[in-house]
Amino acid sequence: MNTIDTAVYMADLGFRARAASRETARAGTAAKDGALRAIARRLRQQADALVETNQLDLDAARKAGNDGAFVDRLALTRSTVEQMAAGLEQIAQLPDLIGEISELRQRPSGIQVGRMRVPLGVIGIIYESRPNVTVDAAGLCIKSGNATILRGGSEAIQSNRALAELIRQGLEEAGLPADAVQLVATTDRAVVGSLITSPQWVDVVIPRGGKSLIERIATQAPVPVIKHLDGICHVFIDESANTRMAIEVADNAKTQRYSPCNAMETLLVATAAAPRVLPELCRIYQQKSVELRGDEATCSLLTQHGIACKPASDEDWRTEYLAPILSIRILGGIDEAIAHINEYGSNHTDAIVTSDHAHAMRFLREVDSASVLVNASTRFADGFEFGLGAEIGISTDKLHARGPVGLEGLTSQKFVVLGSGQIRT
């Protein structure tokens, strides 16, 4: 498309989305849940056709030379279609937050002031070539009363078109506007630029994917962005930590899975705890082929125990490996640990293992991260484990949504005032 075509296309999408958002904002819970269930039913009915359509995307992706992990994420099977359908039904079972009025209080003037939870309006979601995100994101936006414009990776275009058609049908069956969920049907990249620079049509953009994409969108977008950047997560083993617990939590935080953003990247250990914790723990890492990079004290201690340890550079403390590599630092205690995390961390997720109540409380309050844990693995930091019922992403911002973002992050609260003719004097 040329520039004018892109602008016209975006204005059409945006106008429809804005109009639909007015309807979805006032839609009742039954209609929204009905749409979610109707889409789930259609997904199951059309599972074979979806898998067949997906084959076109898979063939093209393989032909283009994409790697196995890429093709895996792109693939739809009968089982992933069932997961998408079940996911929508779970969202339907969550409470409807929209319209909830809280903190309604009487003021001296006679008015009552409270806060009502309302949808944000139109949400733009930009994501990689994973067709399941099309359905998950649509489901969360429908439930929260928002309209959405979805822009998935171009390699998934055939699959996404088929899914978007089923979503439209489901919305219409439930009496909601089909335009409540629109897919950007072109793979033209200019549309992304148009989406993030159209505050008149889009209230918030949620980019999902690589860090460089997200950074580019965040710096270029006049539209507010809910974003996830680095997850440089720490576990700090305090002097008073229970040895067994420290080893289990630190092992789990690193090795349960290497790629999630809430996996540990740097282990901090109080000097007094290092001799009783590190050798046994690092033997486990060694068995699991985790490469260890330590400061001088760590390398010296591990070498004494015959465990390989490379020297860590300053760059290591700032690196999100997302891989079987771990940096380790021995430091004096809680003060140095908090200072290290606030200096080198990414304000994402950090944990302390301790038996000392005062240290636990200081860590919770002073570590400036979205999720802070005492005596639990960093891997718990996600929307489902936290009880949000769903997750559209994890925010590393401090404003608006912080940490795992569920339905609430797709809403705002406005002030509502109930009066009986009060005027200001």
Next chain:
Amino acid sequence: MNTIDTAVYMADLGFRARAASRETARAGTAAKDGALRAIARRLRQQADALVETNQLDLDAARKAGNDGAFVDRLALTRSTVEQMAAGLEQIAQLPDLIGEISELRQRPSGIQVGRMRVPLGVIGIIYESRPNVTVDAAGLCIKSGNATILRGGSEAIQSNRALAELIRQGLEEAGLPADAVQLVATTDRAVVGSLITSPQWVDVVIPRGGKSLIERIATQAPVPVIKHLDGICHVFIDESANTRMAIEVADNAKTQRYSPCNAMETLLVATAAAPRVLPELCRIYQQKSVELRGDEATCSLLTQHGIACKPASDEDWRTEYLAPILSIRILGGIDEAIAHINEYGSNHTDAIVTSDHAHAMRFLREVDSASVLVNASTRFADGFEFGLGAEIGISTDKLHARGPVGLEGLTSQKFVVLGSGQIRT
């Protein structure tokens, strides 16, 4: 200053602010309230000296040809100094939100998950030449555990330096870091540019002043901005409105004061209510010299009653007059009123006068504004009237703070997890 000097100066301010913010984040309520009271005491003790220093700014401003309103805002008198001191003592009496843990719930995995309210970190405040803002903003930031960098208008520089010195002394007296409140001591404009583009030092910027300044900051700042743009506020008089109430509310919303952002700019009236409300109401406006601009139906009705009415243009519906001018439109009823407000309004503050419960509820839910009122004047939309205890501004954004922003808007919530060694399986 040259570019390098500006960068060095900003880095120094930023580094100090970041370090101070770590201390203020863990400061106890007694220390924060103690600092507020110590500053209040010093303000009273130094009132004469402050008025004298302010005279230097006033002389320079008059010499530079600034108008009377400008000089009024710049002036410090014994009475405004007392107001600033009393304001700080009021802030000291507000509850301390920091550290509050809410919604702590047990999860199936055994962990407890809750949310802790914490300061945002470092807040940059950019404002016009009003020295009282220096003290008000510092007070709110101290109470909410934030460090702040204040950049006031250059015409108030002498007054602001004197106030900032008293604030430093009060902080130190209470055992808090003096750098918790720093004033940009130069009038070099490049510092503003540096402030809004330094996310490593500044977590959020709050600009106060003219719309063009705020728009420029918002589009240029990689740092998140809490901002206030237009206040195009509406009152809608529904068919079922009580005549007396409608007249009182619409009169108050427009004429109690013309310049505040929550004053009404457009009056919408249901066709069925117009004959019994508009002539009497507009006679009041006429007596108060409010210029009336109406659509065809309005002008025709008012002319019949001998009241002057100019035709309103499309531009009028989009204009924030902040002056004794009012646009008036007669329309079918609630649907058209909601559509008009969502089309022409600025998502700020809108009110309905009605006796119809269903209409009241629809207006609250469907009007997409930060503050929505039933049977009360739009003039109530401020932090004090809403019971926030204080106000740093009114946000026209949907994300994070929406509407009047008090202490809560200067905080965020992080997730806290209390475990006993749980790992993820």
